[in-house]
Amino acid sequence: MSRNEQTTPEPAPTPAVTGERADLLEVLAKHRHFLRLTTRDLTDEQAGLRTTASELCLGGLIKHVTAVERGWARFIVEGPSAMGDFADKTEADLARWADEFRMLPGDTLAGVLDNYAEVARRTDNLVATLPDLDAAWPLPKAPWFEPGAHWSARRAFMHIVAETAQHAGHADIIRESLDGAKSMG
DSSP: TTTTTOOOOOOOOOOOOOHHHHHHHHHHHHHHHHHHHHHTTTOOOHHHHOSSSOOOHHHHHHHHHHHHHHHHHHHHHHGGGTOOGGGOOOOHHHHHHHHHHHTTTTHHHHHHHHHHHHHHHHHHHHHOOOTTTTTTOOOOOOOTTTTEEEEEHHHHHHHHHHHHHHHHHHHHHHHHHHOOOSSSO
């Protein structure tokens, strides 16, 4: 390796866990698998195709799930400031959010999947090592959250699972519409 090359250290492996934490990790791994499976054997171009009336594409769905998982993991550690209040979002924030749902010039399916894998490793480590799943924060202000509600780390992890499962189903429909391949059924 030359002096100018840098290596990225491998993240520490997720510690072995049991009980509730093992259950969270197992169900999250299952739904992540189904989501990733929908992209098997696709080109970058295919990953960016809209195959239904929806604006969604497979690469964009994975980008979105990655951003959602990253955001909720930050919420678990940092609280509502990690997400910010909805009313404070700028047009640029909303445009970045919309870009999560599509493959942009320069995006590759491999890059999207690698980013998702890295976020998943960090989330898995957080599930395994967080001192208290009952630790709670107030939710940021948004029209879809009950005012004054608090979510525990457990609830936020369950939301990550639900979001992943929901979008894995969306991805299966998009993939079947693309070329008839099915991932879940």
